[in-house]
Amino acid sequence: MSKISAAITAVGAYVPEYVLTNQILETMVDTNDEWITSRTGIKERRILKEDGKGTSFLAIKAAQDLISKKGLDPKEIELVIVATATPDMKAASTASFTASEIGATNAFTFDMDAACSSFLYGMSVASSYIESGRYKKILLIGADKMSSIVNYKDRATCIIFGDGAGAVLFEPNEEGLGFQDEYLRSDGTGREFLQATYGGSSFALTNETLEKGGQYAFQEGKTVFKNAVFNMADATVKVLERNNLTKDTVDWLAAHQANKRIIDATAKRIDLEDHKVMMNIHKYGNTTSATIPLLINDYESQLKKGDNIIFAAFGGGFNWGAIYLKWAYNSKN
Ligand code: UT7
Numbered sequence: 001m002s003k004i005s006a007a008i009t010a011v012g013a014y015v016p017e018y019v020l021t022n023q024i025l026e027t028m029v030d031t032n033d034e035w036i037t038s039r040t041g042i043k044e045r046r047i048l049k050e051d052g053k054g055t056s057f058l059a060i061k062a063a064q065d066l067i068s069k070k071g072l073d074p075k076e077i078e079l080v081i082v083a084t085a086t087p088d089m090k091a092a093s094t095a096s097f098t099a100s101e102i103g104a105t106n107a108f109t110f111d112m113d114a115a116c117s118s119f120l121y122g123m124s125v126a127s128s129y130i131e132s133g134r135y136k137k138i139l140l141i142g143a144d145k146m147s148s149i150v151n152y153k154d155r156a157t158c159i160i161f162g163d164g165a166g167a168v169l170f171e172p173n174e175e176g177l178g179f180q181d182e183y184l185r186s187d188g189t190g191r192e193f194l195q196a197t198y199g200g201s202s203f204a205l206t207n208e209t210l211e212k213g214g215q216y217a218f219q220e221g222k223t224v225f226k227n228a229v230f231n232m233a234d235a236t237v238k239v240l241e242r243n244n245l246t247k248d249t250v251d252w253l254a255a256h257q258a259n260k261r262i263i264d265a266t267a268k269r270i271d272l273e274d275h276k277v278m279m280n281i282h283k284y285g286n287t288t289s290a291t292i293p294l295l296i297n298d299y300e301s302q303l304k305k306g307d308n309i310i311f312a313a314f315g316g317g318f319n320w321g322a323i324y325l326k327w328a329y330n331s332k333n
Pocket residue numbers: 030031032035036039040116155156159160194220221222223224225228257258259262286288314315316
């Protein structure tokens with residue numbers, strides 16, 4: 001019997017309707033469209049405005065999109081992973097609620113948090129379960145309601161983040177398509193430069209910390225930027241070298257959409273032409289765990305069976321890495 005690899009066989013996505021443009025942000029903080037566009041590449045982002053709706057709302061919608069596109073019976077799903085840095089609540093996982101709401105009643109479920117690398121790490125975990133032969137249908141959802149931890153008075157963070165979700169289905173493949181290789185790393189000393197500090201077990205959310213805005217995400221942008229540029233490119237090069245890939249045999253770069261300049265630097269490091277670099281940061285901003293599945297969803301119709309795709313991410317923690325995957329199907333669209 002040929003070796004089992006883990007292939008992505010379906011994609012779905014959801015972004016909220018409300019569009020927060022650079023022009024609207026100009027009325028909220030001291031910023032301007034020219035600065036945001038030239039420094040980040042972002043033009044607009046989607047925000048989930050409705051009270052009482054959290055990350056699970058986004059995850060459920062993305063999963064339902066995939067289920068209807070694929071014509072999948074949700075009862076066949078064996079595992080639901082929600083990659084997120086903004087779970088609905090503590091202790092009760094967003095994945096459990098999501099699975100129940102979509103009718104995945106035969107699945108076990110858990111959340112995974114590695115900040116902006118959550119989806120990339122989730123790809124590693126989902127693929128391993130498939131390759132082991134233990135499960136045959138795994139739904140991996142990347143979803144974040146970043147607006148729940150963004151301070152809309154802080155111009156250093158509010159211009160960057162948006163809300164959204166994307167979902168992929170992993171299934172076994174016996175043609176050698178799907179997941180091929182990974183290079184994943186972490187460095188916990190980086191946590192001081194990007195975090196949402198308070199509300200965790202070490203830092204209580206008190207009236208005093210709330211007054212200081214302790215519930216919001218903070219980042220020292222320049223330090224994160226430098227580390228992101230170096231490490232995302234480094235991981236990408238390592239995966240290329242290990243798999244004897246060149247700029248000519250790589251078909252796509254699907255990199256976490258944090259800043260267009262970081263993505264461009266990674267593409268430049270491997271000398272990849274612009275048309276092979278997936279990009280949608282202008283539409284959604286940085287949606288943390290959702291950037292990679294939103295990219296796959298937007299580019300699905302252009303992907304061909306056998307295409308070599310390099311996925312790469314860098315995020316808070318610090319956590320980063322790159323994954324090499326061979327696309328497994330031609331889109332019907
Ligand atoms: O997804 C997870 C990981 N996160 C990232 O990868 C994000 C990495 N970091 C970045 O993308 C960039 O560092 C930012 C987009 C956050 C900031 O860009 P930058 O080029 O690093 O700007 P900076 O923070 O060094 O600020 C440059 C100047 C400063 O003014 P002075 O001191 O030179 O007068 C800032 O005060 O730009 C100012 N500034 C702004 N001006 C207009 C900072 N934010 C803004 C703003 N609008 N929103």
